[in-house]
Amino acid sequence: MSQSIIRVNQLHKSYITGSNSLHVLKGLDIDIQQGEMVSIMGSSGSGKSTLLNILGILDNYDKGEFYLGDTLIKDLNEKKAAWYRNKMIGFVFQSFNLITFKNAMENVALPLYYQKVSRKKRNRIAMEYLEKVGLTEWAHHLPSELSGGQKQRVAIARALINNPKVILADEPTGALDTQTSYEVMELFHEINRSGITMIIVTHENDIAEKTERIIHLKDGVIEKEYKQNHSIRYA
Amino acid sequence: MLDLGVWQEILSTMRKNKLRTFLTSFSVFWGIFILMILLGSGTGLQKGVMHNFSDAMNSVWLWGGRTTIAHAGYNTGRQISFKNDDLEFISNHYEALENISGRINLWGGAYSTNYRNEYGDFGIQAINVGFQTTENLKLTNGRLLNFIDIEKYRKVAIIGRIVKERLFKEENPVGKYVNINKIPFLVVGVFDDVHDGEVERLYIPISVAQKTFRPGTQIGTMTFTCGDLSVKESEALLEDIKVKLANKHKVDPEDQSALGSFNALKEYKQMQALFAGIKLFVGIIGVFTLIAGIVGVSNIMLIVVKERTKEFGIRKALGATPRSIIGLIILEALIITSIAGYLGMLSGISLLELIAKNMPASEFFRNPGVDFNIAIGSAILIALAGMLAGFVPARRASRIKPIVALHDE
Numbered sequence: 001m002s003q004s005i006i007r008v009n010q011l012h013k014s015y016i017t018g019s020n021s022l023h024v025l026k027g028l029d030i031d032i033q034q035g036e037m038v039s040i041m042g043s044s045g046s047g048k049s050t051l052l053n054i055l056g057i058l059d060n061y062d063k064g065e066f067y068l069g070d071t072l073i074k075d076l077n078e079k080k081a082a083w084y085r086n087k088m089i090g091f092v093f094q095s096f097n098l099i100t101f102k103n104a105m106e107n108v109a110l111p112l113y114y115q116k117v118s119r120k121k122r123n124r125i126a127m128e129y130l131e132k133v134g135l136t137e138w139a140h141h142l143p144s145e146l147s148g149g150q151k152q153r154v155a156i157a158r159a160l161i162n163n164p165k166v167i168l169a170d171e172p173t174g175a176l177d178t179q180t181s182y183e184v185m186e187l188f189h190e191i192n193r194s195g196i197t198m199i200i201v202t203h204e205n206d207i208a209e210k211t212e213r214i215i216h217l218k219d220g221v222i223e224k225e226y227k228q229n230h231s232i233r234y235a
Numbered sequence: 236m237l238d239l240g241v242w243q244e245i246l247s248t249m250r251k252n253k254l255r256t257f258l259t260s261f262s263v264f265w266g267i268f269i270l271m272i273l274l275g276s277g278t279g280l281q282k283g284v285m286h287n288f289s290d291a292m293n294s295v296w297l298w299g300g301r302t303t304i305a306h307a308g309y310n311t312g313r314q315i316s317f318k319n320d321d322l323e324f325i326s327n328h329y330e331a332l333e334n335i336s337g338r339i340n341l342w343g344g345a346y347s348t349n350y351r352n353e354y355g356d357f358g359i360q361a362i363n364v365g366f367q368t369t370e371n372l373k374l375t376n377g378r379l380l381n382f383i384d385i386e387k388y389r390k391v392a393i394i395g396r397i398v399k400e401r402l403f404k405e406e407n408p409v410g411k412y413v414n415i416n417k418i419p420f421l422v423v424g425v426f427d428d429v430h431d432g433e434v435e436r437l438y439i440p441i442s443v444a445q446k447t448f449r450p451g452t453q454i455g456t457m458t459f460t461c462g463d464l465s466v467k468e469s470e471a472l473l474e475d476i477k478v479k480l481a482n483k484h485k486v487d488p489e490d491q492s493a494l495g496s497f498n499a500l501k502e503y504k505q506m507q508a509l510f511a512g513i514k515l516f517v518g519i520i521g522v523f524t525l526i527a528g529i530v531g532v533s534n535i536m537l538i539v540v541k542e543r544t545k546e547f548g549i550r551k552a553l554g555a556t557p558r559s560i561i562g563l564i565i566l567e568a569l570i571i572t573s574i575a576g577y578l579g580m581l582s583g584i585s586l587l588e589l590i591a592k593n594m595p596a597s598e599f600f601r602n603p604g605v606d607f608n609i610a611i612g613s614a615i616l617i618a619l620a621g622m623l624a625g626f627v628p629a630r631r632a633s634r635i636k637p638i639v640a641l642h643d644e
Contacts, residue, residue: 058552082555086553087554098549101251110553111553114555115554
């Protein structure tokens, strides 16, 4: 099985701040196969977060092409973008981004709300996913009552609930201690084994080393890219 | 956008943000509440004062006093009294006049009234038929005095509601005799009127009084109504009548105290003008109260949207469309403002009802109440304003790129 899930050709992106134009992505070419587990590394300012935001259809790009599966993602209106985000992509953020006034179960269920799944049904499904990440007992706790690792696991359950093709994780372990980070990576591997493509942005070498393929960005271009032998291939 | 899921989502959001919900609600509630009290009090004031105009609006009253200016060989201090021929004089000269009547006031105290063993001091007024119209009597039983009663000097009387209650208790007074200074009068009717003071009275034919209690042809106060005349016309007419009567009684037309008069229409119109002014004033304050409420809601909505920017970013990342974000804010605003507006309206009206029930009606205040349409209208207005207030920041929030919203700490 070697089907591209994400294909980026000559991607350019600039930010205009006042009179200055900051060229962040300078013609990137990336091809990620379905079921891969990839990490994107780079120092701050390398453009890695910008890339991730474009891949997540949270931001648009100036030039080039971005295919998600077979679909060219370009100049989508907000409604279309929302639809793709909801159906294809799961997000995991460094700062978790849970809704503070909703409990764990309701946070996990939220993507299904935008698929018009009834409350009863989506809460039931949310409980299944919370079970998968081992948080059944915390289902009715607010985010403020959870530890960092627990919050991230809630976020991961939320990212999984709509059966996405790709999970995009932006520094998912950035706010966690080493032990918890490894637990989260373990969870990511488990998810990856079920066939979901994982793309993780990180600046931590030990995290990146737990993925199959590492892409190093520097100043908006790919500096180096390599596959790791110690990883198990599923593709 | 109106399916059950949306409402559930909004209600749970409101439940979990109680302070925010309360603050927005209170702002709307208070605006409407104060508006209701304001409008209700205005109405109460108006009803109270207008209530004093219990007589026919177009009635004119004329009475004689003492002269203060020597005229035509007469000295000052002469008492002017109207007599039967004065009634004939004005009815012959002025076709516009209706219900022309004299009224002799036989004060209570000097005249005791009794039915069997029940005694009382009531006002006795001797009148012509027309006076009953001028006084705006409401007949509740039997009949009013008629022309035959006057012509035939019948000793008949109509009695006020309180007279009936005191003397006859539960008995039907019509057909019974009351004694006025031991002279029996047949009760032919019972009447009611707006003021209590005006139903502690008996009315008897003026012709009978001129034979029994006040021998002679004096008629006391002259009253009449002047049809559909405008204030100006009635004033001019009254002036003309006074000049003619002054001439007839050999009084200086400039002598203010020799001939007194009261034109109800003029007073009524003046009051109406005054209340039109008060209404306008209350209305303007009301509008500003509403605006204050609207500004309050808008303010809170702006803060709410700002506070929720990150939440909206998360929602958008998870698949929320801009429309669903706008819907979320606006429906929340709509629910809060309409419920709070309704409660404010209800509380305001309830308080007014409470006041109306428990506060004795006075000359200045009675039956405060609010026009239902105005009440509903203001509640809807403030709800719409709340929606609009939510819409502007909501649209802005819905347009923020999720990436920006997510970075908003």
